[in-house]
Amino acid sequence: MSSLFDDLCEGLQEAIDYEKGIGKAKKTAFVIAPVTKYSNSQIKSIRNKAGMTQTVFANYMGVSKKTVEAWELGRTHPTGPACRLLSILDKGEVSELSFVAVNVDKT
Numbered sequence: 525m526s527s528l529f530d531d532l533c534e535g536l537q538e539a540i541d542y543e544k545g546i547g548k549a550k551k552t553a554f555v556i557a558p559v560t561k562y563s564n565s566q567i568k569s570i571r572n573k574a575g576m577t578q579t580v581f582a583n584y585m586g587v588s589k590k591t592v593e594a595w596e597l598g599r600t601h602p603t604g605p606a607c608r609l610l611s612i613l614d615k616g617e618v619s620e621l622s623f624v625a626v627n628v629d630k631t
Contacts (some may be wrong), residue, residue, distance in 0.1 A: 559607045565597035570614045571596075585609055 541547030594600040
């Protein structure tokens, strides 16, 4: 049988045992860090540190180049998911994202 099937059977058995009073329930708690807000200078610094042009950075963020320009000039500010992506890029965790491929040209 598949590992998924085995995991489901095990989980179901644990739930049955808990309901019968012969087992303990597992609890998982997730702590979500607050969304970091970034200033225009921080955004530009993160982009430069990553070695991205505004166009490449816009593609990474899923926004237009005009949006990146507005962020870097302080006219508008990224929110929610964009700030999470900035945080990932700032921490250097970009290689862990499935939608990012890093190609180094050694010419």
